[in-house]
Amino acid sequence: xVAAAVPPRRLNWQLATVVELIDETERTRSxxxxxxxxxxxxxxxxxxxxxxxxxxxxAQRSYSIASAPEDGRLMLTVERIEDGEVSPYLAxxxxxxxxxxxxxxxxxxxxxxxxGSGPVLLIAGGSGIVPFRSMLRHRxxxxxxxxxxxxxxxxSLHEMIYRDELMRCAACSGADVRFTLTREWPxxxxxxxxxxxxxxxxxxxxxxxxxxxxxxxxxxxxxETAAGALVACGHPAARIKTERFGPTG
Amino acid sequence: MEALxxxxxxxxxxxxxxxxxxxxxxxCAHCASRAQIAELRVYGRAPGTVVRCPRxxxxxxxxxxxxxxxxxxYDHFRLLDSGEQPPP
Numbered sequence: 001x002v003a004a005a006v007p008p009r010r011l012n013w014q015l016a017t018v019v020e021l022i023d024e025t026e027r028t029r030s031x032x033x034x035x036x037x038x039x040x041x042x043x044x045x046x047x048x049x050x051x052x053x054x055x056x057x058x059a060q061r062s063y064s065i066a067s068a069p070e071d072g073r074l075m076l077t078v079e080r081i082e083d084g085e086v087s088p089y090l091a092x093x094x095x096x097x098x099x100x101x102x103x104x105x106x107x108x109x110x111x112x113x114x115x116g117s118g119p120v121l122l123i124a125g126g127s128g129i130v131p132f133r134s135m136l137r138h139r140x141x142x143x144x145x146x147x148x149x150x151x152x153x154x155x156s157l158h159e160m161i162y163r164d165e166l167m168r169c170a171a172c173s174g175a176d177v178r179f180t181l182t183r184e185w186p187x188x189x190x191x192x193x194x195x196x197x198x199x200x201x202x203x204x205x206x207x208x209x210x211x212x213x214x215x216x217x218x219x220x221x222x223x224e225t226a227a228g229a230l231v232a233c234g235h236p237a238a239r240i241k242t243e244r245f246g247p248t249g
Numbered sequence: 250m251e252a253l254x255x256x257x258x259x260x261x262x263x264x265x266x267x268x269x270x271x272x273x274x275x276x277c278a279h280c281a282s283r284a285q286i287a288e289l290r291v292y293g294r295a296p297g298t299v300v301r302c303p304r305x306x307x308x309x310x311x312x313x314x315x316x317x318x319x320x321x322x323y324d325h326f327r328l329l330d331s332g333e334q335p336p337p
Contacts, residue, residue: 011263048260062257106259108269109287220251241287246253248293 009039011106013050015099016074024161028127029091030066030077033100041069043138044111044131044215047076047104051086059085061248064130064217065105068137077161079127084249110215110243114144118211121204122150123196123226125218128245129161132217136166140173149176151204153196153222155183178204196222201229208234217243252290258298261312262286265321278325280305289326300326 020032050060067075080091094100112120112135122132129152139148154160160179170177180192180200192200206212214235216226223244230240255271262270271287282304289309292299300310309326312319 010267011260046256046259062260103260106263106269107256107271107287108259109271109285110256220253242254243256243287244252244254246251246257246293 011103013101013103016102018094018096018098018100019073021094021096024077025159027091027159028077028079028161030075031090031094031100033074033076033102035074035102038074039105041065041074041105042108042111042113043068043135045105045107045134046131047074047102048106049076049086049090050101050103051089052101061086062106064134064243066130066133068134068141070141071137077127077130077133079249081247081249087249110217110241112138112213112215114139114142114146117146117213119147119206119213120149121206121212121214122148123201123214123216123218124150124152125196125222125226126154126159127161128216128218128222128243129166130217131243132215133162133165135215136169136173136175139175140169147174147176147206149178149204149206151178151180151196151200153180153182153218156181157186157189196226196229198229198232201226202233205230205233205235212239214240215243216240218245220244220246252292252301254291255286255289255300257291257293258286258300258312261298261319262321264319265312273328273330275326275328275330277302277305277307277309278327279307279309283329286326302326 014036016033016035019034022030024030046062046064048062052058063076066077078087078090081087124132166177169175182195185193214230216223223242227240227242259271273286276283290301290303297311297313302309310323312321
């Protein structure tokens with residue numbers, strides 16, 4: 001039998017139209033886009049966005065895809081970094097009907113599908129929750145039976161992205177979603193308080209014998225702490241997938 | 250300075266190699282430790298993007314964009330994927 005070679009997909013820059021903008025928190029905004037040519041994506045992938053100034057200067061950033069492959073629309077969530085070159089425009093000035101230059105989807109490492117997956121632990125710091133929204137929605141859309149636990153660390157309730165959706169997700173799809181607040185919390189707060197620690201991760205991580213798959217996404221220091229704590233709990237490095245985002249905005 | 254990781258150069262690597270590269274395994278030419286490209290540490294504020302080994306911190310790749318032409322020097326990261334074609 002002769003198998004036909006599948007030509008690789010070219011990764012071209014394309015224009016996408018902004019169809020909706022959703023303010024998630026004071027500093028984060030979701031951008032719903034309609035690309036001219038979208039091949040579909042995997043949960044956890046990202047896109048590159050490029051802005052070009054009038055004088056031709058270009059700045060490019062990567063943003064995780066917040067929507068699930070099954071959602072039928074492409075959504076990014078962008079955190080505004082005050083002195084950034086790209087995020088203040090995307091999270092502040094962009095309007096519905098505008099066009100954005102993007103390419104993607106890209107990324108083949110920080111992706112999840114339930115084929116052959118053990119239980120999953122998703123650990124997010126700040127806007128590191130974005131690719132996990134895609135994974136959680138994908139899990140729900142495919143009625144996956146893979147057990148999933150989420151630990152989301154945010155500074156305060158006000159800075160928690162997708163809070164209501166995550167609560168609903170915990171109630172409806174059997175995901176075990178836990179929160180920790182690091183700077184301020186209401187008196188009635190029943191979640192965890194303070195930064196993630198080896199003790200907290202030892203408490204919430206799946207038993208190593210279950211061969212869990214661990215994903216960690218957040219600022220560099222957060223990722224190092226979480227991944228180090230998982231290794232200390234006995235999880236093999238090969239079962240810990242990490243994605244760091246930086247302060248360039 | 251805080252480092253990003255190899256996930257952040259997925260688009261550039263796709264452009265150079267013509268396929269998804271972040272899950273591709275390789276070995277650091279300095280210390281021989283193995284890593285997938287996504288696990289390498291990426292510093293983007295230099296003139297060009299500098300990619301370091303997460304174990305020994307030596308430079309394993311450099312990406313530069315000269316007048317719109319993207320180039321990569323990855324002499325110090327030995328890709329272990331079979332059939333890998335270097336970029337033209």
